[in-house]
Amino acid sequence: MTTTTTGAASAALLQVRDLTVTFATPRGPLDAVRSLDLDLEPGGALGIVGESGSGKSMTSLAIMGLQPRAARRTGSVKLRGQELVGMSEADLRRVRGDRIAMVFQDPLSSLNPYYTVGLQIEEAYRAHRPGVTRREARTVAIAALERVHIRDSARRVHHYPHQFSGGMRQRVMIAMALSTEPELLIADEPTTALDVTVQAQILDLLQEIRRETGTGLVLITHDLAVVSEITDHIVVMKDGVCVERGAVEQIFTSPQHPYTQALLDAVPRIDDEIGELRAVAPGSAVVPENAPTNGGAA
Template identity: 85%
Template sequence: MTLLEVRDLTVTFPTPRGPLDAVRSLDLDLEPGGALGIVGESGSGKSMTSLAIMGLLPRAARRTGSVRLTGQDLATLSEAELRRVRGDRVAMVFQDPLSSLNPYYTVGLQIEEAYRAHRPGTTRRVARRVAVEALERVHIRDAARRVHHYPHQFSGGMRQRVMIAMALCTEPELLIADEPTTALDVTVQAQILDLLQEIRRETGTGLVLITHDLAVVSEVTEHLVVMKDGRCVERGTVEQVFTDPRHPYTRALLAAVPRIDDEIGELRAVRATDPTTDPTTDGARA
């Protein structure tokens, strides 16, 4: 059975100039344990897609189409039923862990409360054990001590690990990661990506990774959807899209990625300084 099946998803906002489609007629599929990358520039609709899947759209937004999790259409659920799905069967990791974590509570308490919200009747002692185990799973050393620390006592990479631990404490079927490495330096980014890969292998959790960084999706996902102006303009395996991009926008995105086999950027430097060169056309041909 397909884990996630999105059909004809459209998200519309009212504006003074009339309705605006932030996402238009989008289809997605993800098998259990699979990894799907959604890539595009800011405003392409990729983050709005994740909010639509989670049922977290602003009140002004209107969603049509279907979002099915193991065959169950989430659009038909009441708000109470949807809350039970969120954080339990589907979890999300946002790009800014500092704003997602409450600075007034220890990270351990926040993981405990997230777990107890979906496991009614769980004692605080059991929830504390789950919190420690969750931190250990994401390789935070001395987890039994660090559960008592506050978010500001962790680095940016460690806070992101805490958010991943919180998302995984209920053992969800689907994890949505929205730009999880954007605010991190390159070394820490690699560690977080390795962690997501390890979690997939060990738990079988399906992953939807949303990013503007093609290098990130090439490391973590098997299938890729490229979005522009709310629409999917290209889809396929990562290998297919990277080696034989069909859409000019995809080719332009790939052309913008620095390559180790460039001649020390000489050709790009010439193009950048030559006023007769049309970079848009050149990028589309690359």
């Protein structure tokens, strides 16, 4: 089964077949991800959804070849037809950050507090563009910050991570990821630590980048409401296995698996019945309506 219905398989940006990530444990082999298939067309957006421990983040790491050393990755991961499983580490490093970039959920721990954000973007860019001068890399860093709508980027490029808010730090991480103009962007819970207003801004930014650059997007999240905003197709994972997949509209209007239905039931809805709320004066006690009375005596 695939998540897309258009284009030949050979034209897919990302094609994953029978991806399995196995850990050796005292009780025997444990599959963190088992027999997973994924497809993403160029410029498309795929959401991978599930609870903590469902295998979604391990999937993103395995696509990049960043699974823990204790884990064994089998199956096939192809980027525009090029097989990544079995590729040498040196070749994988050339793919990572250049053709595939990743944005993690905690930008504060992903950014080095001792260096300016500009320097960090420059170093990431120069690592994949040998021969580029520092001045040229600085120009790229400023342009990358402008692309993610950080104002006065020529000045902010000299600032340190602690001088940015959480939402701005996430924008910096996205700018770093986009500096090399990757074909595929993997965003692992990019809005988890942000308030709802900033979440919406980051999602709008990812959608804008996808439209303007044609970069394919894989969005990892536990929140179905998030993937409904910017993805075309959804893969629902539980215990390392895909339990349901389909177009966003299909998943939201006609979920087939009980686990998907449970995830949807957990999404707050504006039309939910929340019962009647009674106004209570500050400092007063809430008295149940059926509480016994003493005839009004003090």
